[in-house]
Amino acid sequence: MAAEMPLRRAAFLDRVKERGKYDNRSEADRAARVVLALLGAHLVGEARAQLAARLPEDFALILLNPLQSAEPLSPERFVRATAAWIEGATEQTATWDVSAVLATVADAADEDLLDQILLQLPDGYDLLFGRPRPT
Template structure:
């Protein structure tokens, strides 16, 4: 299923409870450095633990805290997971460090 950008942003806006589409768009747009790492993970020196990812996101968003950044990241990644489906999401999570399952809204049993 292909999800158009506008529909994706609408879902992020709803899930993140953002007041405007601009807030949802900002939440859904990763910093350029993160985008480069996501597109070419070989450039990353080591896997980025979810806590560091959230801290870096908080530092990138003006006025954000780790708590608000966690909310923003989860709003986007859980929408990605819903769009990608369970099988693809599971494949993605297998390639990420432990803890990203919560950010994707897919907590794994211990």
């Protein structure tokens, strides 16, 4: 299995910016940093390491050195936590932020890796990644 090249930082941020309809890359960067820090607290082992290998280096480091989470957050609580970390965010804007970042992350992962990631997360994250799974 050939290792995939990590996305370049500019390409990653451009995808987040486009999906999130942000005015500039710095807004996309802020959303990506918060969402990846929260996501990293939920992932362990090989899945986290493989995902980090596919992200631009600074975002990989955030994923690998996450914010601490006492327990896995439901998708709703993940969105609320994101809103709490982004100045001026509401739950509605945070849902947008989370979806823009996680859909871009899903693009960087292949289906097998995404399945491994979703197995580590509470039900409902498939929708945040923009990859609904049959129930």
